[in-house]
Amino acid sequence: MAMFTDESLTQITEAEGLAFAREVLRVEAHALERVRDRLGVSIARAADLVYRCPGSVIVTGMGKAGLVGQKLAATLASTGTRAFPLHPAEAVHGDLGRIRAGDIVIALSQSGETYELLRLVPALRRLGAHLVAITEGVGSSLGQAADLCIALGPLQEACPLGLAPSASTTALMAVGDALALLISKMRDFRAEDFALYHPGGSLGRKLCHVEEVMRTGAQIRRARPDETVRAVFVRLAGPRRRSGAILVEGADQKLLGIFTDSDLARLFEKRREAELDRPIGEVMTANPVKIEVGATIADAVEALKARKISELPVVNRGGRLVGLIDLTDVIDLVPAEPEE
Structure with missing residues (x-):
C-alpha cells in the first residue's frame, strides 16, 4: 500500500x-x-x-x-x-x-x-x-x-x-x-434470473436453490422411529461425509424428527445413558425446523441463523425428506455475530 x-x-x-x-x-x-x-x-x-x-x-x-x-x-x-x-x-x-x-x-x-x-x-x-x-x-x-x-x-x-x-x-x-x-x-x-448468470461466488450461492447444494442419498444419516439410538449409531458408523444430525422418517419417508450430536451429548451430561436403548422416536426433536425445495440458500442461511441450529432438513411439498443443509456447507455465507 x-x-x-x-x-x-x-x-x-x-x-x-x-x-x-x-x-x-x-x-x-x-x-x-x-x-x-x-x-x-x-x-x-x-x-x-x-x-x-x-x-x-x-x-x-x-x-x-x-x-x-x-x-x-x-x-x-x-x-x-x-x-x-x-x-x-x-x-x-x-x-x-x-x-x-x-x-x-x-x-x-x-x-x-x-x-x-x-x-x-x-x-x-x-x-x-x-x-x-x-x-x-x-x-x-x-x-x-x-x-x-x-x-x-x-x-x-x-x-x-x-x-x-x-x-x-x-x-x-x-x-x-x-x-x-x-x-x-x-x-x-429478478433475483432468480440473476442467480442463473451468477452461479459462482457468495452472491451466486445465496441465490441458488437449496436442492442444488443440499446433501442427499448416503450423505444423510436416516433412521426409523422404532430403532434404538444405540442401534442407529452402530448402523451408521463408518466413513461418510459427516453430519451432526440423524433424520427420523416414517415409512412414507415423511420427516418426523431430528436427533443431533448435541442431543446425544445431553443424554450423557444428564446421566440418561439408559435412553440409548430406547427408540430414537421417543428422544428425537419432533417436527423440527425445515425448509422446502425451491427455497434459496439465503433462506436456508437465515433459518439456520435465526433458530441457532446447525442442520436444516429439506422436504418436498408433501413433507417427504429429500435432503439436508448442514451449517458447514454454508458457513461462509453466515454473517459473523457482532462482538459484545
Whole structure:
C-alpha cells in the first residue's frame, strides 16, 4: 500500500493530500449531478431499442472510455442482455464480423470525435447495425452519426490539468449503469434470473436453490422411529461425509424428527445413558425446523441463523425428506455475530 513518507511530503502535506482527494470526489459528484439534470428521453429510447433487439449488443470505445465500455457490456450481460465488448481498432481488422444486421452498437466517447470510432460508422451502416452514442453532445461527429445519442453535456475533469479522463469517465460509467439497469427493469429481471448468470461466488450461492447444494442419498444419516439410538449409531458408523444430525422418517419417508450430536451429548451430561436403548422416536426433536425445495440458500442461511441450529432438513411439498443443509456447507455465507 502506498504511504506518505517524509520524502514524499516535501511538496504536499497529508492534510493537503486529503483535501485534494476530497476535491476530486466533489468535482466528480458535481459532474454526476449535472449529467442527471441534463439527461433526456434518449436514454429511455435507447433502452427500448436494446429491449427489442433480436440480436446482440456490442459496446465499443477507445482508451478509458473503452474500459468503461467493457464494464457496461459486463453489466448488460449479467442483467439479461446478450452483450459483448469490441475494441474499435480490432474491429477494423476483422472483428466487425461479430456484428450482424439488427445488432446494436453502443459507442462511448466523451468528445464524440474519436477517430477509431468514427471510422466504424460506414461499416456499421453496411452491416445494418443500429448505433447508439453516449457522448458529450448531439452536435459531435459521433452524435450526428448515431441513430440515438445520449448526451452528457460538457464536463469539467477533476484532473488539475483538465486532461486525464476522470469526471467524464465517471459520468460515462454512471449513465451506462442507468441504461443497463433500466433495460433490466424492463425485462422484469429478478433475483432468480440473476442467480442463473451468477452461479459462482457468495452472491451466486445465496441465490441458488437449496436442492442444488443440499446433501442427499448416503450423505444423510436416516433412521426409523422404532430403532434404538444405540442401534442407529452402530448402523451408521463408518466413513461418510459427516453430519451432526440423524433424520427420523416414517415409512412414507415423511420427516418426523431430528436427533443431533448435541442431543446425544445431553443424554450423557444428564446421566440418561439408559435412553440409548430406547427408540430414537421417543428422544428425537419432533417436527423440527425445515425448509422446502425451491427455497434459496439465503433462506436456508437465515433459518439456520435465526433458530441457532446447525442442520436444516429439506422436504418436498408433501413433507417427504429429500435432503439436508448442514451449517458447514454454508458457513461462509453466515454473517459473523457482532462482538459484545
